[in-house]
Amino acid sequence: MKTGLSRRDFLAMSAKGVGAVVVSYGLMGCNSDDKEIYSGQFLQGIASGDPAKNAVILWTRVTPDVEADITVSWEVALDANFSQMVTNGVMKTNAKRDYTVKIDAVGLEAGKGYFYRFKSGKYVSDVGMTKTLPEGTVDSVKLAVMSCANYPAGYFNVYALAAERNDLDAVIHLGDYLYEYGRGGYASEGAAALGREVLPAGELLLLNDYRTRYAQYRGDISLQKLHAKVAFITVWDDHEVANDTWREGAENHNDNEGDFDLRKQAALQAYFEWLPIRPWSEGNHQEIYRSFNYGDLVDLHMLDTRLLGRDKQLDYANYMDPATKAFNSATFSSDATDVNRTMLGQSQLLWLQQTLLESTAKWQVLGQQVLMGKMLLPAAIATQQMSIPQFAxxxxxxxxxxxxxxxxxxxxxxxxxxxxxxxxxxxxxxxxLLQLPSIPYNLDAWDGYAYEREVILATAKSMQHNLVVIAGDTHNAWANELTDNQGEVVGVEFATSSVSSPGLEYYLGLSDAEIPATEVAIVNLINDLKYANLKDRGYLLLTFSAEEANSEWFYVNTIKDESFTTLVERSASAKVNIQQPKIIFG
Known part of the structure; x- marks a missing residue:
């Protein structure tokens, strides 16, 4: 009887569990048959990600001393001194993979913390910490949620703030890990003064462009500290390719910028090279939806709402009479609720439905990019014909x-x-204008893809799941109750602010004095919305227990100076009790 996995079996397994990267099978020597071994420095730090019960992805990149195949060894131990070695190995990397190193360190124990490091010749990396998924009965799970890190907009103080914690099980990064714009682009006004002008100088179009930008981001010390401290679970959003990407194009892809599909392929190849994510299979850079099971407490389902199945976003301009400025709400409503309109695509939606039907953990968490809550504003505001104060x-x-x-x-x-x-x-x-109905303020979110949202909510409702959705993308923090078409609250949504990208305060031109009243006005205008922070950069902390899910928003006082403090007066917290999908503050 066959009792173990061969290398071929392992690499052939579907990636919703395990994928194809260099695989560890246990302690082995680091000898090489080469006459000469070349080495390199670890200037972009180290990282771990995609934890499983018996494995975790380990990542680094070497900056080579010479352009050649570089030998890299790696070690996993129970202690920071590496006296209690668990597993190790050796691999080679080269320019074909941009000198990145990804190891699937298998044979680990469930629910245990490990230390890891890399070596290349005389160079030794920093020591990283990581943790495998637990199994069985789990008392608590703590996850930091973040998104939208724009290098020229300011320092990554939010990463540094999260890195101060010692109690995280994982960091959930919901996308916009980097931005594709060139110098002088979005939120770059102070980049030169901060010493944070992007590399390369132009917009990202080719594989080497994306690789260069990742190398710059991963040179950031705050990001390196967080990666070394805790495992990341990631999905992409749009800016890993281009703004407002959909299946076949993007708002920020012009006719003179070449073939969009080739650009997307280059962007996703670089993503898999530079992020500690486990591929489904060798060379598969398209599919990233997958689940992580924290024992009997939390099932985390990571979705791709951006690239795999998304139809092109609706545009309000197509529903406005150019002469009268009248808005055709009936036609818009019909298009937004079209049963053929897709955000996830058929294969991913069916996978999610089946997964939710089979999942048994106390909390079902959807990790995805864009707001799922119904963010409906009066049409005069949503179509930007009136400001919020003017409408009020x-x-x-x-x-x-x-x-x-x-x-x-x-x-x-x-x-x-x-x-x-x-x-x-x-x-x-x-x-x-005042008599027009309320409509979505953001057609790039689930409000522009209402049918699939209803399918997901109905599936969770049918299983009486305790549903928590987490979101990023908007650069602002939100809390929504998720209601179905019958008006019943099915779950809740907690959205994180950004690491550095500006939010609605930037787009609406709001002063600090105007922020509090505007936040109150928006919460009052949107039926399902219970909390909004329109100004501050920060992250979301989720803590799950058998009785409740706690959400806490932490903010920094500045991203324009490397010295920062926690913005205590703007922090907020909320909770949801088991089997009671209502948000309670305080």
Whole structure:
């Protein structure tokens, strides 16, 4: 009877469990038949990721002393001095893989912490820490969630803040690990003064462009510290390729920039080279949806809402009459809820449904990129024909006018005077805008792909799952209750702010003084929204127990200076009790 996996069996396994990288089978020597062994330095640090019950991906990159095949050895131990060695090995890397090293260190024990390091000639890497997935009964799981790190926008103080923790089971990175823009692009106004102008100088289009940008990001000390401290579980979003990417194109890909599919292939090859992610199979750079099981407590399902199956985003401009500026809400609603419109694609959606039907952990967590909650704003705001303060002022004025017309005797003299002084603003065009229904503010999110969202919620509801969705992408922090088309709360969503990319305060031009009132106004305008932070950079901490899921948002006071503090006064916390999908603050 066959009792173990051969190398061929291992590499042939589907990647939702284990994939094809260099594999460790135990302690082995580091001898080489080569006449000469070349070496290199570890200037981009080390990392681990995609933990399994008996394995973890280990990553590094060497900067070679000479352009040649570089021999790299690696070690895994139970102690930082490597006196209790568990497994080791040796591999070669070269320019074909951009001198990156990825090891699938197997044969480890479930729920145990390990130390690891790499060696190349006289060079020795820093020592990293990692942890395998637990099995059986698990009391607690703690995950840091982050996304959207734009190098020229500021320092990665959020990574440094998270690296101060010693209690994390993993970091969940929900994408936009890097940005593709060239110098002078998005959020680059202070890059030169900060010494953070991007490399290469131009927009990323070719494989070497993406590789160079990854090398620059991975040279950041704050990011290196966090990678060395804890395993990462990652998915990509759009900027790993280009802004607002979908299956066959992107907003930030122009006709003069070559074939989009070739650009995407280059970007994804670099992603798999530079991130500690386990591929499904050798050379498969397309499919990254997969699950991680934290014993009986948490099943984490990582999704690709961006590249594999997404249809092109809807555009409000296609529903606006260019002459009258009238919005065709009926046609828009029909298109947004089309049953053939897909975010995940059929194969991934079927996999997720089947996985949710079979999952038995107390908490089912969807790790994915974009907001799933219904973020519906009055159409006048969503189509940018009115600002939030302007809409609030005019809506109040319209309410006073309606009360006056109805002969409301409770109107005060002050209200009547205000109405008389401002009633001229209530033109027929303004009144028409105020009467439009609420529509999604962001068509790049699940609001633009409503049918598949309903399928997911219905599947979770049918199994009475305790559903928690985590999201990034928007650069702001949010908390939503997830309601289905019957208005029933099926789960909750917690969204992280960004590492450095600016949020709505940047797009709306809000001053610090305007932020609190605007946050309150948005929460009041959106039915399912329970929390919003529109200004601060930070990360989300999720702690799961058998009784509740706790969400805490931590922010830094600045990203424009390497010296920073925790912005305690803006921190927030919320929880969800088991079998009660309602968000409770405080």
């Amino acid at each position: 002022q005019l809506a109040t004025l319209a309410q006073l006018a309606a009360r006056a017309q109805a002969g409301d005797p409770t109107l005060s003299a002050q209200e009547l005077a205000y109405l008389q002084a401002n009633q001229s603003q209530l033109t027929p065009a303004v009144l028409a």
